[in-house]
Amino acid sequence: MIKTTITESLKKAIEEIFKLSDTEPSVVESPNKQFGDYSTQVAFQLAKILKNDPKKIASDIKNALEGNNNFEKIEVVGGYINFFLKNEFYHKEIEKVYSEGKEFAKLKHLSEEKILVEYVSSNPTGPMVIVNGRAAALGDSFVRILNMRGYNAISEFYINDGGNQVFLLGISCNEVYKKLNGMPYEIPENGYHGSYIEDFVKLIIGKTDLSKMDDEARSNYLGTEGVKYFHTMQIKSLKNFNVKFDSEIHERIIREEGLTEYVIETLRDKNLLYEKDGATFFKSSDFGDDKDRAIIKSNGEYTYLLPDAAYHEDKIRRNFEYLIDIFGPDHHGYVKRLRAIFEALGHNPDKLEILIHQIVNLINEGGKIKMSKRKGTIITLDDLLEDVGKDAARFFFVMRKKNSHLDFDLKLAKEKSENNPVFYVQYAHARIASIIDFAGSKGIRLNGYVNFSLLNEEKEIELIKVILLFPDILDDVIRMREPAILPKYLIDLASTFHSFYNKHRVITDDKELSLARLALVQCVKNTIKVGLNLIGVNAPDKM
RNA sequence: GCCCCUGUAGCUCAGUGGAUAGAGCACCGGUUUCCUAAACCGGGUGCCGCAAGUUCAAUUCUUGCCAGGGGCACCA
Numbered sequence: 001m002i003k004t005t006i007t008e009s010l011k012k013a014i015e016e017i018f019k020l021s022d023t024e025p026s027v028v029e030s031p032n033k034q035f036g037d038y039s040t041q042v043a044f045q046l047a048k049i050l051k052n053d054p055k056k057i058a059s060d061i062k063n064a065l066e067g068n069n070n071f072e073k074i075e076v077v078g079g080y081i082n083f084f085l086k087n088e089f090y091h092k093e094i095e096k097v098y099s100e101g102k103e104f105a106k107l108k109h110l111s112e113e114k115i116l117v118e119y120v121s122s123n124p125t126g127p128m129v130i131v132n133g134r135a136a137a138l139g140d141s142f143v144r145i146l147n148m149r150g151y152n153a154i155s156e157f158y159i160n161d162g163g164n165q166v167f168l169l170g171i172s173c174n175e176v177y178k179k180l181n182g183m184p185y186e187i188p189e190n191g192y193h194g195s196y197i198e199d200f201v202k203l204i205i206g207k208t209d210l211s212k213m214d215d216e217a218r219s220n221y222l223g224t225e226g227v228k229y230f231h232t233m234q235i236k237s238l239k240n241f242n243v244k245f246d247s248e249i250h251e252r253i254i255r256e257e258g259l260t261e262y263v264i265e266t267l268r269d270k271n272l273l274y275e276k277d278g279a280t281f282f283k284s285s286d287f288g289d290d291k292d293r294a295i296i297k298s299n300g301e302y303t304y305l306l307p308d309a310a311y312h313e314d315k316i317r318r319n320f321e322y323l324i325d326i327f328g329p330d331h332h333g334y335v336k337r338l339r340a341i342f343e344a345l346g347h348n349p350d351k352l353e354i355l356i357h358q359i360v361n362l363i364n365e366g367g368k369i370k371m372s373k374r375k376g377t378i379i380t381l382d383d384l385l386e387d388v389g390k391d392a393a394r395f396f397f398v399m400r401k402k403n404s405h406l407d408f409d410l411k412l413a414k415e416k417s418e419n420n421p422v423f424y425v426q427y428a429h430a431r432i433a434s435i436i437d438f439a440g441s442k443g444i445r446l447n448g449y450v451n452f453s454l455l456n457e458e459k460e461i462e463l464i465k466v467i468l469l470f471p472d473i474l475d476d477v478i479r480m481r482e483p484a485i486l487p488k489y490l491i492d493l494a495s496t497f498h499s500f501y502n503k504h505r506v507i508t509d510d511k512e513l514s515l516a517r518l519a520l521v522q523c524v525k526n527t528i529k530v531g532l533n534l535i536g537v538n539a540p541d542k543m
Numbered sequence: 544g545c546c547c548c549u550g551u552a553g554c555u556c557a558g559u560g561g562a563u564a565g566a567g568c569a570c571c572g573g574u575u576u577c578c579u580a581a582a583c584c585g586g587g588u589g590c591c592g593c594a595a596g597u598u599c600a601a602u603u604c605u606u607g608c609c610a611g612g613g614g615c616a617c618c619a
Contacts, residue, residue: 026560026561028561030562031561031562031563031564031565032562032563035562039561039562041560041561041562041600044561044599044600047599048599054599077562078562079561079599080561080562122619123619125619160619163618163619164618164619165618165619168618190618276617277617278617279617280617281617290545290546290615293616293617294616294617295617296617297617298617299617301617303616303617303618303619304618304619308619329547329548329612329613329614330613330614330619331614331619332546332547332548332613332614332615333546333547333614333615334619335547336546356547356548358547358548358549358612358613359548359612359613361612399556400555400556401556401557403547403548403549404548404549404556405548405549405611405612405613407555409555412555412568415581416581419567419568420581421567423581424567424581424582426581427579427581427582428582430579430581431578431579431581431582432578433579434578434579435578435579436578437578438578438579439578441578442578480559484557488556488557488566491566491567492566495566495567498582498583499582499583499584501578501579501582501583502574502580502582502583502584503583503584505577505578506578507578508578542579543579543581
């Protein structure tokens with residue numbers, strides 16, 4: 001919010017002096033205190049356009065801004081312009097933050113554009129695994145932050161319950177059924193081998209008599225029931241992970257509504273399909289894909305792409321104007337063909353954004369834990385939650401940028417120590433709660449006028465600055481599509497608070513000062529709480 | 544072979560065109576008659592993987608190479 005204020009002043013000054021209306025001066029926090037609070041190197045950019053010395057340009061801008069009473073002083077060093085803000089400016093700003101409470105970073109109706117964010121969408125053929133947790137944490141946090149900043153975003157889970165996977169699940173379950181009944185059995189190579197299959201079949205056997213069904217009927221039954229069972233299990237895991245979806249869509253329904261046929265007909269009308277070796281291919285290479293892709297196999301079944309195209313068609317028909325898909329790294333090769341078919345259906349490909357996050361390695365005692373879903377050696381999201389807890393898991397999953405390979409250190413996540421950033425941030429919150437309690441016991445309560453102009457200590461001004469950054473941080477998350485920026489900020493905020501706390505007492509004999517400091521830490525507390533909640537982490541009052 | 548991601552301090556990572564490249568951990572030392580010591584304060588570290596190019600300015604952008612990880616289906 002401060003940067004915007006300075007940027008606006010700069011733009012006005014530049015327009016007045018140089019008659020340039022389309023410059024976007026970038027304002028940054030000064031790397032060093034000697035360079036003030038904020039700086040801009042706009043003079044370097046203008047030097048080129050104006051063919052003039054950056055130092056001259058910088059001092060012209062400085063002169064034009066001298067009348068602005070937010071600034072204590074403005075310095076020109078080299079071509080840089082450094083802004084030193086008055087404490088009164090910070091006092092005014094923190095007063096606004098304080099009066100708005102937990103809503104201070106909330107924007108209403110910035111954009112009416114309807115955004116749909118799809119993530120996880122794992123096959124309902126087994127439990128949630130670790131990498132799903134990363135997608136879930138990223139997606140859920142991102143949607144919360146979008147809505148916090150005035151965007152109109154909805155989260156959605158797509159259930160692949162219409163295709164070959166269900167069939168394979170049924171066959172696999174049926175073979176396991178035979179195994180449990182002492183009959184000869186053979187689970188197909190590409191089927192499901194995890195021990196969770198056996199758990200499910202045992203459960204069904206306890207409820208339903210499967211013995212009178214033939215293999216086909218039993219497979220179908222187990223496939224259908226299995227999908228329901230595993231989907232319910234997945235949603236429950238996600239709920240324990242503090243992830244909830246605004247909407248769930250079934251592939252089965254998309255197919256029943258005839259949208260797959262619509263896709264085929266539309267592409268055929270546009271002459272974008274052809275037959276080869278008995279299969280039907282979509283000319284995705286016309287839209288930038290490396291090669292054409294099959295959408296109907298030679299046995300008549302659809303490949304994954306076709307119903308998924310239908311699903312994206314459905315999103316548009318439900319009047320979503322901007323689509324974001326969050327995929328795991330194993331789907332990156334799929335991006336081009338999905339965008340291709342989306343465009344072929346007549347939609348603007350710029351309205352479909354696909355974010356890819358990278359893998360998760362579980363690290364324990366310094367070593368990687370290897371997993372394979374096919375072989376059934378998996379660690380589930382439930383296992384992880386039971387081991388390290390929801391808060392640590394949520395924090396760790398968004399702590400790294402989505403493009404980095406996340407090494408999830410199980411030992412660290414469980415540590416209740418300074419090494420563990422989740423505890424560090426939560427501790428700041430609990431500490432403030434405790435201060436507020438203590439103040440109450442001394443009869444000091446926030447319920448009226450607060451004189452913020454008493455806050456002039458270096459640590460106090462620092463803390464105000466960091467609080468004021470919060471809305472900018474949320475906007476950075478959105479602009480960069482990078483939730484990781486938020487946990488990093490919260491660590492900074494907690495650190496700045498702890499530093500302040502150790503230097504200054506909040507509650508002293510000076511009642512007016514105590515109230516001002518109490519209001520300040522109340523703002524910190526609100527910011528931490530709101531920030532943690534945006535990444536699905538609790539902010540306890542006691543630890 | 545092709546595609547994607549990554550390479551920054553001993554370790555884990557910030558830093559997506561600007562000033563002297565930053566945190567945390569680890570290591571050493573200090574701080575509690577006082578609101579939570581799960582905290583704070585001080586101490587030093589870098590061929591920013593390598594090499595060219597673009598730029599007034601490159602850790603940041605481009606290209607090539609090297610190293611690690613992941614993916615290349617009529618699976619999803």
